[in-house]
Amino acid sequence: MEKKQNEISVLLGYAGKYKALTFLGMFLSAVAMVMGMVPYVCIWLAARDLIRVAPDWTQATEIAKYGWMAFGFAFGGIIVYFAALMCTHLAAFRTAANIRKQGVAHLMKTPLGFFDDNASGFLRNRLDGGAAETETLLAHNLADIVGTAAMFIGMLVLMFLFDWRMGAACLVAAVISVAAMFTMMGGKNAKLMMEYQTAQDVMSKAGTEYVRGIPVVKVFQQTVYSFKAFKAAIEDYSNKAEKYTGGVCRVPQSVNLTATEGVFIFLVPAVLLIAPSALSGGDFAGFVTNFAFYAVFSAIVSTALARIMFAASGLMLAKTALARIDTVMSAPTLTVADHPKTPRDNGVEFKDVTFTYDGAELPALERVSFKVLPGQTVALVGPSGGGKTTAASLIPRFWDVSSGSVEVGGVNVKEIDPHVLTDRVAFVFQNTRLFKTTVLENVRAARPEATREEVLSALHAAQCDDIIEKLPNGIDTVIGSNGTYLSGGEQQRVALARAILKNAPIIVLDEATAFADPENEALIQKALKTLTEGRTVVMIAHRLSTVVGADNIVVLDHGHIVEEGRHEALACGGGQYERMWKEYNQAVKWKIASGKEGA
Numbered sequence: 001m002e003k004k005q006n007e008i009s010v011l012l013g014y015a016g017k018y019k020a021l022t023f024l025g026m027f028l029s030a031v032a033m034v035m036g037m038v039p040y041v042c043i044w045l046a047a048r049d050l051i052r053v054a055p056d057w058t059q060a061t062e063i064a065k066y067g068w069m070a071f072g073f074a075f076g077g078i079i080v081y082f083a084a085l086m087c088t089h090l091a092a093f094r095t096a097a098n099i100r101k102q103g104v105a106h107l108m109k110t111p112l113g114f115f116d117d118n119a120s121g122f123l124r125n126r127l128d129g130g131a132a133e134t135e136t137l138l139a140h141n142l143a144d145i146v147g148t149a150a151m152f153i154g155m156l157v158l159m160f161l162f163d164w165r166m167g168a169a170c171l172v173a174a175v176i177s178v179a180a181m182f183t184m185m186g187g188k189n190a191k192l193m194m195e196y197q198t199a200q201d202v203m204s205k206a207g208t209e210y211v212r213g214i215p216v217v218k219v220f221q222q223t224v225y226s227f228k229a230f231k232a233a234i235e236d237y238s239n240k241a242e243k244y245t246g247g248v249c250r251v252p253q254s255v256n257l258t259a260t261e262g263v264f265i266f267l268v269p270a271v272l273l274i275a276p277s278a279l280s281g282g283d284f285a286g287f288v289t290n291f292a293f294y295a296v297f298s299a300i301v302s303t304a305l306a307r308i309m310f311a312a313s314g315l316m317l318a319k320t321a322l323a324r325i326d327t328v329m330s331a332p333t334l335t336v337a338d339h340p341k342t343p344r345d346n347g348v349e350f351k352d353v354t355f356t357y358d359g360a361e362l363p364a365l366e367r368v369s370f371k372v373l374p375g376q377t378v379a380l381v382g383p384s385g386g387g388k389t390t391a392a393s394l395i396p397r398f399w400d401v402s403s404g405s406v407e408v409g410g411v412n413v414k415e416i417d418p419h420v421l422t423d424r425v426a427f428v429f430q431n432t433r434l435f436k437t438t439v440l441e442n443v444r445a446a447r448p449e450a451t452r453e454e455v456l457s458a459l460h461a462a463q464c465d466d467i468i469e470k471l472p473n474g475i476d477t478v479i480g481s482n483g484t485y486l487s488g489g490e491q492q493r494v495a496l497a498r499a500i501l502k503n504a505p506i507i508v509l510d511e512a513t514a515f516a517d518p519e520n521e522a523l524i525q526k527a528l529k530t531l532t533e534g535r536t537v538v539m540i541a542h543r544l545s546t547v548v549g550a551d552n553i554v555v556l557d558h559g560h561i562v563e564e565g566r567h568e569a570l571a572c573g574g575g576q577y578e579r580m581w582k583e584y585n586q587a588v589k590w591k592i593a594s595g596k597e598g599a
């Protein structure tokens, strides 16, 4: 119970200044519920008067008054409840907006690398979905929970106000119903319920996978095997569902519904028991009045119990919603220095850097040190998984080192103002994606204030003239719509134009391994030359031909530097680089040979 309160207070924390409105809504809802119970009292009063004057009904002069009173309170209760919902809805929308704003603000401070592991669509989904789910809780459930509590207290008071024995009979029904509800959701049944809900999630995911896999299934003519995972998920779900609904819920739910709907079943025997003594006491009128009251009143018990069910499920929803929001809010953030320092020059230095990915056992980089002087080009080479991409991502702070430091211009990147660092470092990674907007905007993303002419000249420098020519609206063509898709090599060139426009003094490059065609490749080499000229460059090279001229080559294997030096020295150094270089030349020879054959 304490945990649930915490969750609600977390939610109200997001409400900010709209918290008061939520509380007002909750209060009004309680008032509305209490007002809604007054008509029952009016019924009792009317019944009492009628029975007292029977059979001369004309003497019951107050009846009309009670009727109007009942109407007034019932109607007033509805109006007040509307007002309550108005308050809570207003607060709920603001709170959901606040959650979205705070979530996005939080993500702005998150290291970029975080988005590699958590696709941005997934994060948006979590945040949006979570925020939307809190709306229901804040707009309806909270007010209803408070209203239900007020109603419940009112119900208890009324139960014992007129005749405690009949009240107790009604209460027995309530107790049985609540107890049945708890058996379904508590104890070891809670685990079964969780399993059942998890199986449902798994099934819907497997369904999506299956639909996505249909092209593969068609191409490879697979049949039964492709169904396997999906079929297993469905069967698992149906087993769990049967186990939970059939094994756990059948009896308690039947008991629960019977008790809530059949309060009468308990009232009638109680009345029969009381009747002899009540009648011999002589207060016949009082007895009948009370019975009339409780007979009508039992209906309210059902309503109150049904409301408790809804309130409980509302709380459960809120729990999952908050957990969703929490995955976003608890994303790691980059620390920002209070007194940022300015880099002295455009050199880059790794000092004893160790970095371990979250959840990984071994470090991706271990005690790596190397230096790039301003204007120099350093190449990172080595086998796949050696740690090249990781090292490159530490420079623009996609991640922060676990120990050691990465320095730009003699200053630890953690102490540089993030904006200054962003301005200084341009990166082109293999998986650079273009936004679904015009070419112009895609390139301009690097420097929003750039003019159209500047964008055009950056595109020209990046050898993109042919791309623009073939697009229907030139640089104003929206990429990715109406069949205007660019090939991998073409996208890479647009990404290079973006980096060129940025005009940053430090360039971090992860060279793509496979370009579609030689023509693209030649153009990309040209664009790269423009981009890197006169700048500090850290490049990851997959084709060794591009690293021959580098000022320094760092060979990374299993997160360690195994060799370092210029090409001339390493190529006959007897180490890993020499082997790689020989293999590379062999591969090139084969290519040339097969090319001749084909010609």
Ligand code: ADP
Pocket (backbone or CB within 6 Å): 116, 117, 357, 358, 360, 364, 382, 383, 384, 385, 386, 387, 388, 389, 390, 391
């Ligand atoms: P390279 O670029 O040289 O091929 P990487 O830097 O990509 O190597 O990878 C180095 C090591 O870190 C590998 O063992 C890889 O599995 C691991 N790794 C890379 N990216 C992640 C990530 N986002 N989360 C966890 N481990 C990662």
Ligand code: MG
Pocket (backbone or CB within 6 Å): 385, 388, 389, 390
């Ligand atoms: Mg890599």
